[in-house]
Structure formats: C-alpha cells, structure tokens
Amino acid sequence: MSSKTFHGGVHPKEYKELTEHLAFELFPLPEQIILPLSQHLGKEAKALVKKGEDVKAGQMIAQAEGFVSAPIHTSVAGKVMSLGKEQTSSGFPKDSIVIKRNDTIESENVLLYPLNPETITADEIRERVALAGIVGQGGAAFPTSVKLNPPRDKNIDVVILNGCECEPYLTRDFRFMIERPDDLISGLKLIMKALGVKRGVIGIENNKPEAIELLINKIKYEHGLEVVSLKTKYPQGAEKMLIKAVTGKEVPPGKLPMDVGAVIQNIGTAIAIHDAIVNGEVLITAALTVSGKGIKNPKNLIVPVGTSIQNVIDYCGGVTDDAVKIVVGGPMMGVAQFDLHAPVMKATSGILVLTKDDVAENPETPCLRCGQCVGACPLNLMPTKLSRYSRLNRFDDAEGAGITVCMECGTCSYTCPANIPLVQWIRLGKQKVLQMQKERTAK
Amino acid sequence: METITTIEPKQKVYFDLTTSPHLHSKWSTSKVMWFVVAALIPSIAAALTFFGWTQIFAIVTAVIFAVGTEAAIQSIRKKKVTWFNGSAALTGLLLALTLPPNFSLSATAIGSIVAIGLGKQIFGGLGYNIFNPALVGRAFLQAAFPVQITTWVKPNFAVDSVTSATPLAAFKFDKIFTDTIPMAIGNVGGSLGETSAIAVLIGGILLISVGIVNWRIPLSMIIGMFLFGGMFWLINPQNPTPIFHIFAGSFLFGAMFMATDWVTSPVTNKGMWIFGLGISLVLVVIRIYGGLPEGVMYSILFMNGFVPLINRYTKPTIFGFVKEEKK
Numbered sequence: 001m002s003s004k005t006f007h008g009g010v011h012p013k014e015y016k017e018l019t020e021h022l023a024f025e026l027f028p029l030p031e032q033i034i035l036p037l038s039q040h041l042g043k044e045a046k047a048l049v050k051k052g053e054d055v056k057a058g059q060m061i062a063q064a065e066g067f068v069s070a071p072i073h074t075s076v077a078g079k080v081m082s083l084g085k086e087q088t089s090s091g092f093p094k095d096s097i098v099i100k101r102n103d104t105i106e107s108e109n110v111l112l113y114p115l116n117p118e119t120i121t122a123d124e125i126r127e128r129v130a131l132a133g134i135v136g137q138g139g140a141a142f143p144t145s146v147k148l149n150p151p152r153d154k155n156i157d158v159v160i161l162n163g164c165e166c167e168p169y170l171t172r173d174f175r176f177m178i179e180r181p182d183d184l185i186s187g188l189k190l191i192m193k194a195l196g197v198k199r200g201v202i203g204i205e206n207n208k209p210e211a212i213e214l215l216i217n218k219i220k221y222e223h224g225l226e227v228v229s230l231k232t233k234y235p236q237g238a239e240k241m242l243i244k245a246v247t248g249k250e251v252p253p254g255k256l257p258m259d260v261g262a263v264i265q266n267i268g269t270a271i272a273i274h275d276a277i278v279n280g281e282v283l284i285t286a287a288l289t290v291s292g293k294g295i296k297n298p299k300n301l302i303v304p305v306g307t308s309i310q311n312v313i314d315y316c317g318g319v320t321d322d323a324v325k326i327v328v329g330g331p332m333m334g335v336a337q338f339d340l341h342a343p344v345m346k347a348t349s350g351i352l353v354l355t356k357d358d359v360a361e362n363p364e365t366p367c368l369r370c371g372q373c374v375g376a377c378p379l380n381l382m383p384t385k386l387s388r389y390s391r392l393n394r395f396d397d398a399e400g401a402g403i404t405v406c407m408e409c410g411t412c413s414y415t416c417p418a419n420i421p422l423v424q425w426i427r428l429g430k431q432k433v434l435q436m437q438k439e440r441t442a443k
Numbered sequence: 444m445e446t447i448t449t450i451e452p453k454q455k456v457y458f459d460l461t462t463s464p465h466l467h468s469k470w471s472t473s474k475v476m477w478f479v480v481a482a483l484i485p486s487i488a489a490a491l492t493f494f495g496w497t498q499i500f501a502i503v504t505a506v507i508f509a510v511g512t513e514a515a516i517q518s519i520r521k522k523k524v525t526w527f528n529g530s531a532a533l534t535g536l537l538l539a540l541t542l543p544p545n546f547s548l549s550a551t552a553i554g555s556i557v558a559i560g561l562g563k564q565i566f567g568g569l570g571y572n573i574f575n576p577a578l579v580g581r582a583f584l585q586a587a588f589p590v591q592i593t594t595w596v597k598p599n600f601a602v603d604s605v606t607s608a609t610p611l612a613a614f615k616f617d618k619i620f621t622d623t624i625p626m627a628i629g630n631v632g633g634s635l636g637e638t639s640a641i642a643v644l645i646g647g648i649l650l651i652s653v654g655i656v657n658w659r660i661p662l663s664m665i666i667g668m669f670l671f672g673g674m675f676w677l678i679n680p681q682n683p684t685p686i687f688h689i690f691a692g693s694f695l696f697g698a699m700f701m702a703t704d705w706v707t708s709p710v711t712n713k714g715m716w717i718f719g720l721g722i723s724l725v726l727v728v729i730r731i732y733g734g735l736p737e738g739v740m741y742s743i744l745f746m747n748g749f750v751p752l753i754n755r756y757t758k759p760t761i762f763g764f765v766k767e768e769k770k
Contacts, residue, residue, distance in 0.1 A: 012466050013466075168466065240763065244762075251763050252765055253761060253764060255763070324458070325461075326458065327463075327465050329463075331464065331466045332463060332464045332465070332466065333464070336460045336462070337458065352465075354459075354465060358465070358466065359459055359465055359466075362471030362473075363471070365472040365528070365569060365570070366568070366569055368570050368706055369705055369708075370710070371657065371709065371710030371711065371712075372654075374711055374712075375657070375712060378762065379762040380760060380761050380762045381759075381761060382710070382711075382759070402761045405761055408463075410464030413464050414464050414466060414467055414468055416468075418471075418472050424462055427462070
C-alpha cells in the first residue's frame, strides 16, 4: 500500500517500542485533584462550586463561559478545598479548583442519559459533546462542540481522524485504535453526522501496520469510510500536513481546515464522543503515554483528570538516576516541567521523562547555510532567515518573510547541524510580530 | 477501583527547562566536517596509490597550515579558537587534493594560508564566507605558480600510452582522447584527489546517503553537463562528449565535494538546481573556449558569487499561499 505525505519534515527515532505493546491501565483514584478552569482554548470556564462544598464524581463544577469554552467535571467525589491559582503544565499558574477525595460521598454510575447513535440528531450530538466537556485530544484542546458547529457558509466534505501520532514516544492513539476500533468508528460516524458529511477518513502513519490492517477490516462494509496510510514523518499529524496528504489541498496561511472543506479530529476525541453519547460519560479521564528512558516502568494509562504529574510518575515506578527533563506532551512540541504538582489535563497526551543522553546538545555554531531547515520546513518557510531577523530585532522583515505562518513544530531546530535554536528564535519573533500587528490595528 | 496512599512529593528538582523541541538530530558542525573528511579517505588512498605515498606530505602540510592559520587569526580576533571542529582541516585537505602531485610544500602552505585567511576568516570565519575557501586558495596558487600547478606527473601503473598530461590538457592541446576506464579508475595524470572517479563517487554517495550532500547539486551538474556539453558536442563532434567531460579533470570531485560546500551553495532546493546547471554551463564554455584546459574551479567560484542572488529569487512559496487575484 502506498503512503501519502507532504513535502519536507523529518524522521526522528520513534521510541514507540517502549510502550506500543502495553494495553491501557486504569490509574487508581488519587487523594486529591487539581482542576484548572482553563483546560481548553478559549474562555476559562466559570466555577459553579464554593470552597468547602461536597461534590459527586462526574459533577459539573465549572460551566462553559461563552461560545468557545468547555465545562469542567470532577473526576473524584470529595470536598472542594480551595479555588485559586495553581501551577499547570503549560508553565503558567491558572485559576483552579482543588478537590480532596472522599469516597463516602455517593455518586451515580451513569452521569448522562445514553443516547441512541442511530436516531440521534446533529443538534443532539453537539449539545451532548458540549455538555460532556469534550475538547480536542490532539494537544491544542479546542472545544469540540465548536468544531462540530461550523459557520453555514463553509462546505465541509470530509472528516479526517488523525491517527498519525507523529510525535516520538507517544502510543496513546495507537492503543486506542487497537483496543477500541469499534468505538472509534462509532465516534467518527457521530462526528460525520453532526457535520452532515458523507466522507470519513482515518489517517494513520505506516509505522502502525497493525492498526491500519485492523481498521481496514473493520470499515470494509461501511459506506463512505476509508483508511489512508501515511508516510511516517514528523509533523505528519499537524492539521495542515494531514489535510495535504489526504486531500491534496493546502490550507492557506491564516485560514482554518474548514476553509478547504475538512474537519480534523483526534482519535481520542472520537472515542470521547462515542463514550459521551453511547455510554453517557463526561470527559474526566485522560489517556496518556508515560514513557522515555528516564521512567522505570513506561505505561499507557487512563488517568483521572486532575491527578498530579508526580502521582503518575510515582505510579510508573519513579524516575531513573539519569533523568533530567520531564516533558508533558510529545518530545517535539511538549512543555518541559518544573513543578510536578501540575495536574494532568483533559488534552494531556503524554508524560515523558528524558535522560541526559536524550537531551544532550551539541555546541551552537554560526549558520552554515546548509539549507537543511529550508528543505525540512513543512510550511516552506526559511527558518534560518526568520530566526536571524528575530535575533537582530528586524521584526518588519520577519513579518514580510511570513513568520506568523510558522506553527512552531520544531522541525528546523531538530534538523539544524549547527544547533541553532531556530524555532525558539522564531517563536520569540512571532510573538513580537503578533503584538506589532495588534498595536497597528488598535491605532 | 484500587486507591493509592498519600504521596509525599519528592523535593528533588530535575530539570532541564529548555523549550521544545526536546530532541535533536545527532549531527553537529564538527561531526559533519569530520564525516566529510572521512568521505575523502577513498580519494586520499587513490592519490597515494597512483602518485606515491610521499604525497601524504602535501596533504599533512596543507592541513597543518590551514588549521594553524585559522587558530592564529581566531586568537588575533579574540574569538574562540576552534582547533578540532574539522572545518579548517577539511579546507586544507580539499586544497591539497586539488593540487598536482609533487607540488612544492612551501607553495602548498601558502595556498592553505590564503585559503583560510582570504577565503574564510576575512569574511568573519565559518559560515560567513562567500567563496569556497579551498578554491580561493587554489585560485591564488594558480595565479602565483602557473607553471608548477600545471606540471603533471605520470601515475604509477600507467600503461605506456598514458602520458603525464591530464586528459583535458591532452585533449585541448593535442586532440587526444583518453578512455573512460582509466579516468574512472584514476591512473591518468591530474591533481591528487581528482583522477579517480570511482574513489570520488564512493565518498560522494556516502555523503548523499547520510544527507550531508544534497543530491540536487551533483545531479544538476551532471544533467547540466549532458545538456550543455551534449549541445556543444552535437554542434561539433570534434568537441568532447559529455561522458568525457564528466570523467575528465575535477568535474566529479567538484560536484561532490566543492560545489556542495554548505556555506557557499544555495539553501533552497530550486536554487541548488540553478547553481548546479550554472556551474556546468560556465565549465563547458571555459573548457571549450577558454585558454585553460580545466575550469571547474573558476566555474564554481563564479557561481558562488551568485548564491546570495539565487537564494533571494528562489524563495519557496509559503505553504498554502495563494496569489491575490487581480480585480
């Protein structure tokens, strides 16, 4: 089977063998959870509980505020200890609700009425997805109900499930595809129904032949569904790259996938949608891969949202002596952590413990003008130029060269033989340029 | 559901806090440089085989003076002295391999000093030079020692018909064609590293396979040679065939090791095609109409000068970018 792809990219060592054979384990309920009110893109949710109040497991403790937002539910029954700023894995403290577990509080087993996926209407799907607090599981955590409700003038013709999992180490989506293929397909069909779309594609990188084969067999008799094998290459799972590979269309800078008629959903999101509609569940767990050479027992886990990173790491046997870096997310785009009290959030896809060897860096030298970053940039930018403009405070030039188009995938920094922190400089310049643009429009 | 007991947060703080990406390819500047040096080993071996083991002195001299000059200038400029990053050593080695056998050692040393001093450090050092430093050194020697640098030696194992003259000179001045096979193996007259096409190709293919050399440059040069060399040959069959052009002189050595120098070649894929095709065009013109039999050095230096311009006009179109339609 031939594999589709995009232009550019890199192929870092995958390290998937550490966890790909391990089935999901259910993480035990923690003593205490921290629930940031902003676990999604958009507006922070509004707290519905007060300090000292008892809450049931699965209870909504914060409601969506405005259109682009999502409610928060508690993953344990217990008492609200505090409302205030807590450290999060994004690196910034955010308003959060802290709940101490108390098992004596009785909770219902089924939180929402299960709905029949055959007879459900598009509006019911959107309503339920919003109510269950589902956000994109790919990392950006965009509220899913919003994505399922595109403006009328957009013609959506394809839903693409993102099963690329192009970040090294992560095996969460792979496990979902292997363990719950039927639920995943059910979730995909629900998404298609909500959008009124006839074509559903599951895009999977060809380093997961097991998943490709299994899903091809499952959809054999399904109308309108297809599985597309994609070349194993980072960042294949980036929305724009995935759409290009599957449909051949390019999403213009500043536009959204829906502008070229595509909606992308993560594998985990499809599963969450299925669970919310068919089983009446709310999103109170995060499926994640705990991996890296620095963790004693790598695992794939289903963790209650709000569990601290420290708890998860301890559950996996702790870290080895040469561990030096803890990353939430994938190794290419994840965030390094300094406070392990930070909680697992709805869209947390992995916790990686990297060793000295993994993160060893060679000394930086001047740019050799080798062109590796230019050839590898999936968005056809010239990272060497952008980073130089940024370093020299030439933000007008950076803007002209398209710095705001950059999605910060890090391919350039990965590939640079001179070890120049290209994407890091670009990130800085991009912020400055965006600020400049804001000031300009304000005038 | 099983539960876990209270966990005392560990106080140990790890933590390397750089921003993403947290992984990096294993290449570094010095690794790349030394890897290219390693890729030249077949060519060095061929040089020692065909022109005698004493040629090692020229190579060692060139390398020592290149590294020494770099270190001296760096310390004068109060910059960090990079003895071991391999960049100057590579320049010296490349220079030595472009010189004729038994070339004067003192002149070799001068070539190295010029290559590093005028070719590289004067622009600001590694990464800032416009012209290929080894070729700048050689161009200087060509001007300063025109006789010695065109004095060739008959290779070892040469059959009787082989003369000391290079295949290009033999063609230019005596209209004698050399067969492809001796040129591929390397037992013909010529500069140290250039005569054995096979040795050059082994190193070059190695560099392409690990991604150090972008295949677009050598390929476009070869295609360019078929295009332009072929054109001249079709116009007048007295002119050499493209195959002869490719195997004679330092075409392949230049295509694999000189034109592909990262610093002095374009960064864009499209630019690399223009660059390679341009080198071949200039080269064919020099070889056929110029006073010198060989022109790889000048054609590469010539195109080096166009690199900033090429980069400027071959900027890749940003992903998804659509031109505003005129109303």
